[in-house]
Amino acid sequence: MKLEVKNIRKSFGETEILHGINFEVESGKALGLLGRNGAGKTTTIRILMDVFRANSGEVLLDGKKFEPSKHQIGYLPEERGLYPKRTVIDQMIYLAVLRGMKAKQAKENAKRWLKRLEVEEYESRKLETLSKGNQQKVQLAATLVCDPEIVILDEPFSGLDPVNSQILKDVVSELIANGKLVIFSSHQMSYVEEFCDNIAIINQGEVVLAGELKSIKKEYGKNRLILSAENMSLSELQKKMEQDYADLVLVAGKQKEFLILELTETGNRSNLMGRLSGSEIQVEKFGIYEPSLNDIFVAKVGEEA
Amino acid sequence: MRKFFTVLRYELKEYLQSKGFLSLTLILTIAGVALMFLPRFIDLSDFTGVGGKGEGSETVEESKEPQELQQMIYLDEAGIVDVAVLEQFFEDTLWVEAKSTQEVQKAVEEQTAEAGFVVKSPTQYDYFVYNKSMSDTNSRLFEQAMKLFYRMDYCAENGLDFQEITAMYDVPVTVNEQVLNKDTGSNYWYCYVLVIIVFMLISLYGQMIATSVTSEKSNRAIEVLVTSTSPNSLLFGKVIAGAIGGLVQTGVILGGILIAYEVNREQWGGMLDMLLHIPAGVLITFAFFGLGGYLFYAFLYGAMGALVSKTEDVSKSSSGLMIITMVVYFFSLVQLQNVEGAVIKVLSFLPISSYSTMFARIAMGTVAPWEIVVSMLILVVSILGAGFIGAKLYRMGTLRYGNPIKITTALQDIRKSKDS
Numbered sequence: 261m262k263l264e265v266k267n268i269r270k271s272f273g274e275t276e277i278l279h280g281i282n283f284e285v286e287s288g289k290a291l292g293l294l295g296r297n298g299a300g301k302t303t304t305i306r307i308l309m310d311v312f313r314a315n316s317g318e319v320l321l322d323g324k325k326f327e328p329s330k331h332q333i334g335y336l337p338e339e340r341g342l343y344p345k346r347t348v349i350d351q352m353i354y355l356a357v358l359r360g361m362k363a364k365q366a367k368e369n370a371k372r373w374l375k376r377l378e379v380e381e382y383e384s385r386k387l388e389t390l391s392k393g394n395q396q397k398v399q400l401a402a403t404l405v406c407d408p409e410i411v412i413l414d415e416p417f418s419g420l421d422p423v424n425s426q427i428l429k430d431v432v433s434e435l436i437a438n439g440k441l442v443i444f445s446s447h448q449m450s451y452v453e454e455f456c457d458n459i460a461i462i463n464q465g466e467v468v469l470a471g472e473l474k475s476i477k478k479e480y481g482k483n484r485l486i487l488s489a490e491n492m493s494l495s496e497l498q499k500k501m502e503q504d505y506a507d508l509v510l511v512a513g514k515q516k517e518f519l520i521l522e523l524t525e526t527g528n529r530s531n532l533m534g535r536l537s538g539s540e541i542q543v544e545k546f547g548i549y550e551p552s553l554n555d556i557f558v559a560k561v562g563e564e565a
Numbered sequence: 566m567r568k569f570f571t572v573l574r575y576e577l578k579e580y581l582q583s584k585g586f587l588s589l590t591l592i593l594t595i596a597g598v599a600l601m602f603l604p605r606f607i608d609l610s611d612f613t614g615v616g617g618k619g620e621g622s623e624t625v626e627e628s629k630e631p632q633e634l635q636q637m638i639y640l641d642e643a644g645i646v647d648v649a650v651l652e653q654f655f656e657d658t659l660w661v662e663a664k665s666t667q668e669v670q671k672a673v674e675e676q677t678a679e680a681g682f683v684v685k686s687p688t689q690y691d692y693f694v695y696n697k698s699m700s701d702t703n704s705r706l707f708e709q710a711m712k713l714f715y716r717m718d719y720c721a722e723n724g725l726d727f728q729e730i731t732a733m734y735d736v737p738v739t740v741n742e743q744v745l746n747k748d749t750g751s752n753y754w755y756c757y758v759l760v761i762i763v764f765m766l767i768s769l770y771g772q773m774i775a776t777s778v779t780s781e782k783s784n785r786a787i788e789v790l791v792t793s794t795s796p797n798s799l800l801f802g803k804v805i806a807g808a809i810g811g812l813v814q815t816g817v818i819l820g821g822i823l824i825a826y827e828v829n830r831e832q833w834g835g836m837l838d839m840l841l842h843i844p845a846g847v848l849i850t851f852a853f854f855g856l857g858g859y860l861f862y863a864f865l866y867g868a869m870g871a872l873v874s875k876t877e878d879v880s881k882s883s884s885g886l887m888i889i890t891m892v893v894y895f896f897s898l899v900q901l902q903n904v905e906g907a908v909i910k911v912l913s914f915l916p917i918s919s920y921s922t923m924f925a926r927i928a929m930g931t932v933a934p935w936e937i938v939v940s941m942l943i944l945v946v947s948i949l950g951a952g953f954i955g956a957k958l959y960r961m962g963t964l965r966y967g968n969p970i971k972i973t974t975a976l977q978d979i980r981k982s983k984d985s
Contacts, residue, residue, distance in 0.1 A: 273978070309792040328792075335792045341785025346579070354575045358568055358793040402789065 261287040261322060261409065261441055268307055268317035276465065277303055280317065283460035283470050287409075290432075290442035292456035292473070292553075294449075296561055300465040301445050302338060305412055308443075309335055332359060334408030338415045338445070340399050344388035348374070351387070352402050359406040366405065373401035378427060393424050400428065404435075411435055412443045417451055429454065449553040459553070461560055469560045473553065480556050484549035485509070485529065488518040490542040500541065508532050518545050568794040572802025573809075576777075580810035590814045594821040601825035604832035634659040637703075638669050638678040643686045645714040654706045669693055682707055687715045752928045754839040755847070756901055760921045762815065763855040764894040767920075768887065770811040770859070771866035774804060775879045778870030778959070787963050796960035800871075801952065804863040811859065850924040850937075857944040858920020862886060864948070864955035871962035873969040882969055889917055897921040904930035914940050916947030 263285050270278040278300050285291035295301045306312045308319055310328045319326040343351050349370055356366030374380040377397040382390055387398060396419050404411070413432070417425055432455055436442055446452055452459065453473070460470040469476065489497050498511050498519055508527030513520035523529070536543055551559075580586050603609060637655065639646060640663045648660050661678065663669045669681035673693040680703045681693035690711060692704050720727035778800075781787040790799055826833070826841040835842070843851075869883040880887075897918065900909035904926050912918040913926050919940045926932045957979050962970055 273981070311791050333792070335789065337785070337788035337792075339785040339788050341781075341788055343786055344784055354571070355789060355793055357571050358790070 263326065263410065263441055263443075264320040264323075265304070265308065266318050266320065268304065268314045268319070270303055270307060270312060270314050276315075278307075278314075279464075279466045281460075281462065281465075282467055283458075285441055285443060285458060287441045288436060288439040289458065290436050290444050290456040292452035292459040293443055293445040293462065294447075294452065294459055294553075294557055295445075295462035299462045301462055302414065304462065305335070305414060305443070305445065308412070309333065331410060332406045332408040334403040334406065334411045336400055336403040336411075336413045336416055338418075340396065340419075342387055342395075342399060342402060345386055347384050347386055348379075348390070348398050349383040352398075352405050355402050356405040361406050369405045369407060370401070373404050374398070376431065377401050392419050393421055396420055397424060397427070400431070404431075408440070410441045410443075412445075414445045415447065416444070417446065417448055449557060453553045461557060463561050469556070476556060477551055477553075480551040480559070481549050483523040484512060484551075485521045485523070485532070486515075486518040486545055486547050486549045487521055487536075487543070488545040490544045492541065494519060497541070504539075505532070505535065508535065520549050568798040569802050572794065572798050573806050576803050576806030577809055580806060581813070586810065586814065590817055593818045597818060597822035598825040601822060601829050601833075604829060633657070635679045636661060636677065637680055637682070638663050638672045639682040639684065640664070640666060640669050641684050643684045645687050645718045646684055647714060647717070650713055650717075651707075651710055654710045655703075666691075679703070684711070687711070687718055752847070753901060755841070755843045756925045756928050757898065758840055759843075759847075759851050759855070760894065760897045760901070760925065762819070763851070763858065763921050764890060764897075766811050766815060766855070767859055767862045767890050770807050771862050771886065771890075772879065772883065774807040774863050775866040775870030775883050776876050777803060777807075778867050779873055779876050779879050782871070782874050782963060782966065783876055791960075791963055796963065797956045800864070800867050800956050800959045804860065804867050804952075804955075807863055808856065808860055812856065844928075847924060847928045850927050853941065854920045854924050854944065857941070857948060858916070858918075861916050861920070861944065861948045861951050862890065864951040868955035868958035868962070869972075871959040872972065872975055874966045878969050885972070893918040893921065897925065901925055901929070914943060916944050916951075919944050 265281055265283050268278055268281040269276065281300070281304050283291060283293070293301050293304070303312065307314045308326075308328070321331070349367070352370035352374070353363060353366045356369060357363055361369070371380065371383065374383055377400060379390075379394050379397045379401065382394060382398070387395060390398065400416065403413070416428060416432070420428060429451070432442065432444070436455060442455070444452060444456055456473060458471065459473050459476065460467050462468070487497065487501070488494065492500065494514055498514060501509060501511055501519065501521065507524065508531055509521040509523055511519055512522040521532075523532070533546070536546070634657050636659045637651075638661045639651075648662075651660050652658065658679075661672075663672065663681070666683050669678075669683055670693055672678040673681045673695050676695055679694075683691040683693070685691065688711070690707065692707065694701065694703065716730075717727050719725070720730065781790065823841055823843065826837060830838075830842070865886055866883055869886060870879055873879060873882045893912070896908065896912060900906060900912065900922065903909065909922050909926060909930075913922040913932075913936070923932070923937065923940050927937065958972075958975050961975055961979055
């Protein structure tokens with residue numbers, strides 16, 4: 261199963277919010293949908309779910325027009341909310357039946373997912389009596405109660421403690437391993453890196469970077485090195501590099517423990533290593549720079565912002 | 566359609582399982598039914614004029630003990646008072662003659678007498694009362710007695726036969742009334758009650774529906790709901806559930822009271838007929854038009870609920886509807902006294918008011934069958950229209966949080982989205 265979002269545009273009143281969103285995701289893989297607050301992620305998801313209608317563009321599933329009502333979709337919205345005064349099991353069954361499931365099956369599934377998320381003892385309790393973390397887990401169970409083929413998770417880890425986060429991580433990994441198509445929106449880049457094969461970064465209503473995460477990282481790490489010295493602070497080292505090594509590298513950035521250097525057209529790793537070994541710099545760290553998704557996100561969204 | 570029924574069931578369950586709903590229904594029904602059975606267990610003959618404790622409709626004459634009689638005091642300076650006549654005007658009253666005005670005043674002040682009268686001349690008297698209640702009729706009754714004393718005195722002085730003259734003035738006339746169509750007088754009060762009931766239903770349940778919609782927005786349940794089913798299923802399910810909830814509650818309370826009254830009608834001596842002995846035809850018309858009007862407003866209330874994000878803003882959002890229903894309520898009650906007038910005729914065709922005016926016309930006036938059919942058709946079409954517009958507003962408003970959306974802005978946005 262392959263879901264393609266093609267050139268989606270959406271306006272509210274006179275203001276265009278989405279200026280042509282494109283990305284694609286396949287079953288058994290997860291797409292990380294990233295962006296700053298107000299970038300257009302939730303609007304894109306709502307168009308996917310047919311809550312909003314796009315002004316132009318299309319959403320295709322295996323090349324055909326995607327009709328959400330004909331598929332089981334599990335959607336965990338960023339704005340969490342169920343019925344606080346109703347029992348957990350009652351509302352889970354309700355949501356499953358609303359999505360086309362038989363009541364008996366819905367009850368079985370609800371119990372299974374509550375157990376999987378370790379909140380089965382609360383099934384007869386009113387939602388409002390649960391802690392925030394457990395309410396969050398109930399919400400996730402409600403998302404998955406209909407065993408969806410497509411799972412859309414908007415900030416699923418917010419409000420969870422480390423233990424609950426681990427449970428959720430395991431569940432998401434299982435979903436991907438079971439061939440579900442997962443769209444994962446989050447500001448917590450470490451989780452996106454952990455689960456997503458592909459990413460799409462949305463900024464101000466357009467996709468500024470999309471593709472396979474591994475390739476993107478490789479591309480961002482290309483010709484970049486890290487360097488730190490035992491006998492110099494990073495500021496001293498930066499000054500040294502800018503004065504004496506400008507023909508080989510440019511200082512592209514400074515992190516907590518090392519400098520990020522970018523090779524110039526005339527520079528290469530061997531030359532740099534040769535020059536460094538004969539210098540007064542006592543090299544502590546030297547290697548190929550592997551950017552984190554956070555670095556890529558800040559660099560990309562920072563550039564565009 | 567299946568999803569609509571799922572929403573309907575879920576929403577209805579909320580009403581029917583709500584402790585507030587159940588206890589209110591139960592308490593009011595039990596209280597109403599118990600009240601209707603009261604004459605079987607407690608002697609209300611003073612009130613109903615019928616012998617109590619299952620003694621049938623036979624009127625029981627009981628002589629009162631002196632301590633049960635109220636005491637009145639009088640001073641007759643004109644020499645015309647006849648105590649026997651006073652006793653006819655004032656039932657269960659013991660009349661005591663005073664020797665002075667001071668004695669009258671003292672007896673009233675010390676409350677040994679309910680009231681006191683000083684007759685100064687055949688056409689003038691003073692009335693003494695300690696606390697004058699709003700329903701005080703003593704003065705009026707005494708005035709009538711005084712007029713009688715005057716006539717009796719006049720006849721005696723002029724050698725006339727008072728009995729003969731009285732008989733000539735008060736010739737007994739037998740009337741055999743045959744109401745060929747509607748008895749407005751006897752139908753008026755239950756129409757009045759039904760207008761109040763339907764107004765309360767619309768106001769109360771309309772607000773409940775609007776609050777329920779807003780709650781789903783404020784607790785964000787709507788985020789999941791709108792991605793699970795269509796806004797139409799959600800709104801229609803919610804509104805129809807509210808309608809059924811309202812009908813069940815009103816039906817149980819009103820039905821319980823009406824049935825209990827029918828069972829105990831004889832014990833009540835038919836004295837509540839004007840309120841509770843409602844013809845089936847009127848009840849059926851009331852049910853159809855009342856339900857229609859209720860649905861019409863319920864859809865609009867639901868849509869108003871979708872335009873705000875906080876439950877505390879619901880009353881502000883639905884104030885326009887509230888004003889309309891109150892104006893209709895006011896006009897309906899006023900026009901009940903003129904059911905053949907042009908105003909009520911017009912109101913009985915408007916969907917905003919036909920729910921309370923058409924059945925009143927049917928109950929109290931003359932209505933051609935075509936008028937009922939046309940009014941019902943207009944109401945049905947309006948309900949569908951309200952449902953359609955309500956669902957559009959609901960869809961447009963549900964995911965827009967923040968400041969309340971004005972109805973004019975919402976309608977403009979709907980038109981724009983339709984154009985684009």
